[in-house]
Amino acid sequence: MHRIVFLGPPGAGKGTQATRLSRSLDIVHLSTGDLLRSAVSERTNLGIEADRYMRAGQLVPDELVIKVIEDNLRRPSAKTGFLLDGFPRTLRQAEALAIITPLDRVVSFEIPEEQLLERLTQRRSCPKCARAYNLATQPPRVADHCDDDGTELVQRPDDLPEAVRTRLTVYQDQTAPLLAFYQRLGLLRPINAAGDVDEVGARVRTATA
Numbered sequence: 342m343h344r345i346v347f348l349g350p351p352g353a354g355k356g357t358q359a360t361r362l363s364r365s366l367d368i369v370h371l372s373t374g375d376l377l378r379s380a381v382s383e384r385t386n387l388g389i390e391a392d393r394y395m396r397a398g399q400l401v402p403d404e405l406v407i408k409v410i411e412d413n414l415r416r417p418s419a420k421t422g423f424l425l426d427g428f429p430r431t432l433r434q435a436e437a438l439a440i441i442t443p444l445d446r447v448v449s450f451e452i453p454e455e456q457l458l459e460r461l462t463q464r465r466s467c468p469k470c471a472r473a474y475n476l477a478t479q480p481p482r483v484a485d486h487c488d489d490d491g492t493e494l495v496q497r498p499d500d501l502p503e504a505v506r507t508r509l510t511v512y513q514d515q516t517a518p519l520l521a522f523y524q525r526l527g528l529l530r531p532i533n534a535a536g537d538v539d540e541v542g543a544r545v546r547t548a549t550a
C-alpha cells in the first residue's frame with residue numbers, strides 16, 4: 342500500500358509534488374497547511390485559533406493538527422493509501438501518527454537553503470484551489486490568475502520575509518529531528534529536491550515505487 346509522508350523544509354516543493362503523485366497513485370493528498378488555510382478562510386473555531394500561529398510562521402499546537410489528521414485518516418477515502426504533506430512536523434506528532442497508522446515510506450526533500458528562500462519569495466498561490474505557482478519558474482498562463490479556475494493569485498502572509506525566517510528556524514528546531522526518527526525506523530528515502538518539477542517528480546516516483 343502507499344502510505345506516504347513528505348518531509349522537508351518550507352519551499353522544498355512538497356505540495357507541488359504531492360499533488361502530482363497523489364493523482365498518479367490515486368490516493369488522498371492531506372496537506373495540513375491547506376486544511377488549516379481553509380479553516381482560516383471559513384472562520385471555523387480551528388481556523389480562528391490557528392490563524393495567529395500561521396501568520397507568525399509558528400507551528401499550530403500539536404493537539405489541534407493531530408485531531409485534523411486523525412479525522413481525515415479515519416475517512417474511507419484514506420483506507421487505500423494516503424500522502425501526508427506537512428505532517429508530522431514535531432516528534433509528538435510523529436508519535437501520535439504511529440499510533441494511528443503504519444507508514445510505508447517517508448520521502449525527505451533535500452535542498453540548499455538559498456534555493457528555499459528564492460522559491461518562497463517567488464511563490465504565489467490560488468486562494469480557491471491552493472495550487473502553487475512560482476513567478477520565475479512556474480508562472481501562470483495569464484499573469485496573476487490561476488490556470489485551473491481563474492482566481493486571482495495571492496502571496497501567503499507567511500511567505501513574507503519575517504515569517505519565512507521564523508519558519509526555517511522552526512523547521513530546523515522542531516521538524517528536522519524527525520529525519521533521524523524515520524531513519525531509525527528504516528522508512529526514510531532522501532531525494533534531491535533541487536531542479537525542475539519533472540526532474541524532482543521522477544526522483545519522487547523512484548523513492549516511492
Ligand code: AMP
Nearest residue numbers: 373374394395399400401406427428430
Ligand atoms: P505549510 O502550508 O505546510 O507550509 O503550512 C503552513 C502553516 O500551517 C505552518 O507554518 C504552520 O503554521 C501550520 N501547519 C501546517 N502543518 C502543521 C503541522 N503539522 N503542525 C503544526 N503546524 C502546522
